[in-house]
Amino acid sequence: MKRFGFTHGTAPDTTVPGSSPIDYVVVDDVGDFSYYPSEAAMLDNLEYVDEAACILDRAGNDYRLTMDKDRHLRLGPSLGTVEFNWLRQAWTTNQCRNMQTHPLRRFSPETLEALLAGLFEMLYLEQSGRTTDAPWVLEVDGEVTHPATLQEVNGLLTREDHLERVTVHDPFGHDYQPIRHAGHRFSFPTGRSIYYVEVPGRFKRDGVHH
Numbered sequence: 536m537k538r539f540g541f542t543h544g545t546a547p548d549t550t551v552p553g554s555s556p557i558d559y560v561v562v563d564d565v566g567d568f569s570y571y572p573s574e575a576a577m578l579d580n581l582e583y584v585d586e587a588a589c590i591l592d593r594a595g596n597d598y599r600l601t602m603d604k605d606r607h608l609r610l611g612p613s614l615g616t617v618e619f620n621w622l623r624q625a626w627t628t629n630q631c632r633n634m635q636t637h638p639l640r641r642f643s644p645e646t647l648e649a650l651l652a653g654l655f656e657m658l659y660l661e662q663s664g665r666t667t668d669a670p671w672v673l674e675v676d677g678e679v680t681h682p683a684t685l686q687e688v689n690g691l692l693t694r695e696d697h698l699e700r701v702t703v704h705d706p707f708g709h710d711y712q713p714i715r716h717a718g719h720r721f722s723f724p725t726g727r728s729i730y731y732v733e734v735p736g737r738f739k740r741d742g743v744h745h
Contacts, residue, residue, distance in 0.1 A: 562589040570658035578608050619647040638730040656707045672704035710736050
């Protein structure tokens, strides 16, 4: 699988998840999760039939790759609805294994619908996704800024010594407490990776996606 960010031409930065064309989440053959804004982007990035262990649309339909008569990759027919417990465990395992890639930690979903919605949102945001009308909101000691992406949030917080004074609000209406990962005891605090743990809503702002 060729890793890429949407800021390099795969999709416009202003693409909003869920808009046409249909978007997908792929679980690959080693258990990693990726978001694709369209079927064309997904097929262009994947390289062989068995690379995708599970391909999901927003309704939870589970697909696999196949090949056409010219041996080009194609999306096969749905195999049915993905199993909730398997998907939740696979996502949790992937988050724990790849904390820097998947730093957003939301409340545990109790339904397949909630799990799917969260997956599409978080993966989109983690892979440099921008939304057109609702930026991130970063509040540090009462001072508010509006970064465009999670990567910009990370960049601003690397200069902060006291993350307990910070609240982060994503474009889909979720609030987080940033926490610096406990790295090597001799490393500088500002050099460690940051993950974001969802907290009960603190912001009361208009214009965010829910």
